[in-house]
Amino acid sequence: MKSARYLLAGAALAACFVTQAVRAETLNFGIISTDSSSALKERWQPLIDDLNKQTGLDVKTFFATDYAGIIEAMRFNKVQFAFYGNASAIEAVDRSNGEVFAKMKYKNGQGGYYSVLITNVNSKWKSVDQVLKNSSDVNLGFGDPNSTSGTLVPSYYLFAKNGVSTRTSFKSVLPSSHEANLLAVINNRVDVATNNTDMLDHLKADHADRYAQVRVLWTSPLIPSDPLVWRRDLPQATKDKLRNFFDHYGEKDPHEQAVMAALGGYSGFAQSSDAQLVPIRQMSLFQKKEQVQNNAHISDADKKAQLAALDQKLSALDKLAAK
Structure with a gap:
């Protein structure tokens, strides 16, 4: 009886580990709402099917009514990686533990x-x-x-x-x-x-x-072409699977090339990092500077302090851009 109980306990523990492993490999891929959810799903699902087949991951598409919905979903780990525009990627990196790991490549050679x-x-x-x-x-x-x-x-x-x-x-x-x-x-x-x-x-x-x-x-x-962003805390093994897939997808296979073309004239993906967001960050800060300079409802002292803080951020970005 005792050995039977041990066997049952061992089986339950093994089942628990299997369940955890399956969950660890189940990911939600967020797609920003540039179009209707049905149209986006039609374009992206063939790539997701290939991703699951080639990596063994269980990736599901995740949609929201606006960009903020994807950003917040990543913040609360309802989305583990996502396709963003550059501006929304900044929000994901700053607020949702995100990190740029790839970007789209265009068939026509444009960057x-x-x-x-x-x-x-x-x-x-x-x-x-x-x-x-x-x-x-x-x-x-x-x-x-x-x-x-x-x-x-x-x-x-x-x-x-x-x-x-x-x-x-x-x-x-x-x-x-x-x-x-x-x-x-x-x-x-x-x-x-x-x-x-x-x-x-x-x-x-x-x-x-x-x-x-x-x-x-x-x-x-x-x-700059749109980035893919994953959560920094994804397991390294999962990151390796994703990177290997996106590094090579669309290179030679005619089916994959057709999938990329249907997504918008793309040819595949290139490795990238948060550095690609620097020009967009600079643009956003310049815009904020103009807003502060033209704001008649804040005191001169507050305006001076805000502009100094923005200049400091711009200077730090200039150093990043120089690297």
Whole structure:
């Protein structure tokens, strides 16, 4: 009887270890809401299926209604790795124990993509100068607050540099996803909207008739390609499996190359690190400096202190960029 009890106890303990091992290998992959969840799942699921098959991991896709939902899910370990834009990756690194480990590679050889300002091809808005000079008459479709191409890049390069405030200069500002902003422009529900060249490429490939309804008014400087971020506390063995998969995916296999192309004209992945976020951090800090400088509701002393603190952060980033 005693030996039987030992056997039962041993079996229960072994089952416990097996359960823990399975759980350790079960991961949620977060995907930011640049499009509808159904469209994103259709594009990403073939890659996830290949990932599971090649690594033995049990990876499931995780979606949220906005970027913050993925960032918070990673913060509370509901998501273990994720596909972000650069601006949202900064939030994940700073708030959610994240670390950049890879970035997308483009089939056309470019090192990134572009933010754009778009309007309907039949709209009265014919140039970006016309929009900027008459912003009080413009209904703007804007990006998610954590979007690089939908918010951060146009806020800095297009609006702040031209003395236009997204808070006060426009007739209305309607934050939404890239997909919703595209449809709003096509259906004349907004005058202009921010977006990016990845989404336009998808639209051109999938709905050429809708693409013909879009006019690009402005194109940004190059934005570094989107990163993949994992939680720093993932087991090293799991990190090794993920890195090995992403380092080689799409290199030669025709099926994998087709999967990458369907994701948005990508050819695969390259290794990366938090260093790729430095230019985006600099841009964000410059934008904050302008906001402080133009804020009439804080004292000169507070303004001086805030600007000094921002300059100190910028100086530290300059040193990182130099390395």
